[in-house]
Amino acid sequence: MTKAIKTNVLRHLDALKIPYETREYAVEDDQFDGLATAHKLGMDPAMVFKTLVLNGDRLPHLVCCLPVDRELDLKAVARVTGNKRVSMLPQKELLGLTGYLRGGCSPIGMKKAFPTFVDASARDLERISVSAGVRGCQVILATQRLLDCVHGVLAELTQGPEEARANNGV
Numbered sequence: 001m002t003k004a005i006k007t008n009v010l011r012h013l014d015a016l017k018i019p020y021e022t023r024e025y026a027v028e029d030d031q032f033d034g035l036a037t038a039h040k041l042g043m044d045p046a047m048v049f050k051t052l053v054l055n056g057d058r059l060p061h062l063v064c065c066l067p068v069d070r071e072l073d074l075k076a077v078a079r080v081t082g083n084k085r086v087s088m089l090p091q092k093e094l095l096g097l098t099g100y101l102r103g104g105c106s107p108i109g110m111k112k113a114f115p116t117f118v119d120a121s122a123r124d125l126e127r128i129s130v131s132a133g134v135r136g137c138q139v140i141l142a143t144q145r146l147l148d149c150v151h152g153v154l155a156e157l158t159q160g161p162e163e164a165r166a167n168n169g170v
Contacts, residue, residue: 007133008099012109013141018149020141023129027103027136034068041129041138045069046121048129048138051105053098056083059115061097063107063150065130066119070158080117080155106131106139107150116150119157 005022013020025040038045049065052072056062059081066072078086091102099111107116107130122128125143132139146152 005132005134005137007137008109009106009131009133009139013139013149016149018141018145020139022132022137022139024137037138038068043129047125047127049118049122051107051131053089053094053105053114054086055089056081056086058083061089061114062086063110063114063116064119064157065107065116065122065152066157067121070119070121072157073159076156076158077117080153080157081115100131100133101135104131104133104135104137106133107146107152108139109133113151116152117155117157118147118150118152120154121158122147123154 005024010022023041025037034048034050035045038048041048046067046069048068050068052064054062054064054077062081064072064077074086078084089097094105095101097111098105100106122143127140128143128146129138129140130146
């Protein structure tokens with residue numbers, strides 16, 4: 001009998017009485033590939049969201065959640081967050097700021113609440129998957145419950161396929 005994982009994320013959801021499902025998967029070494037995670041979970045990559053923490057010139061820290069098969073558009077993030085420019089938080093600062101390691105960062109239950117933006121593609125999803133706060137475990141919950149829990153704002157954070165092709169010269 002294996003002991004069930006109980007993370008800060010899950011304790012936070014329990015305290016708010018938000019229903020969720022967890023799924024564990026194997027993590028090889030320091031490989032944190034969102035597409036591989038979606039595959040291991042047997043989920044559509046559009047439903048599995050990665051959590052990125054950024055620095056802004058007006059908002060010192062902000063959180064963005066986006067599908068693992070999409071790339072963050074820093075100019076779009078700056079625009080929707082009221083910043084002139086944003087950049088990724090250096091990895092060495094992630095644990096101290098959020099309480100999470102790379103590959104296990106979740107928008108739920110960070111040490112401090114930061115403005116959180118969720119890619120607008122989540123609008124059409126009934127359920128969404130984000131890290132459960134540790135490498136190798138995801139939490140799946142209703143999209144609206146995630147937004148409510150983190151006081152998240154839906155926003156266009158990624159390049160559409162057409163823009164990505166144009167920017168790559170295709």
